[in-house]
Amino acid sequence: MSTTRKERLVAAVQEDLNKRTKLEWIEGAAALKHERFEVAGALFDCQANTLLSQQEVQNRLDAYLRPAVTKEESLNVDSEG
Numbered sequence: 001m002s003t004t005r006k007e008r009l010v011a012a013v014q015e016d017l018n019k020r021t022k023l024e025w026i027e028g029a030a031a032l033k034h035e036r037f038e039v040a041g042a043l044f045d046c047q048a049n050t051l052l053s054q055q056e057v058q059n060r061l062d063a064y065l066r067p068a069v070t071k072e073e074s075l076n077v078d079s080e081g
Contacts, residue, residue: 019051034061 020028022043029039032054039057042064046052 019053021051022046022048025052025057032057032061038065 025032025043026036026039029036032039038061042060043052043057
């Protein structure tokens with residue numbers, strides 16, 4: 001095996017070792033510096049047995065806690081017109 005192939009295999013194994021289930025991430029919320037309910041909210045649509053990496057969980061947390069702001073157009077009922 002070439003060195004780069006070995007490195008890729010090691011990286012893939014390491015990545016698999018760092019993946020956890022939804023419940024494990026919720027229970028270990030302190031490692032992410034968040035509350036358990038925040039992690040649970042971010043992962044609400046994941047299956048219980050799905051393995052998630054820390055980066056995937058962090059991305060979901062960011063999207064859950066800081067949703068994209070969209071300006072809604074509203075009709076001003078007080079204006080004459």
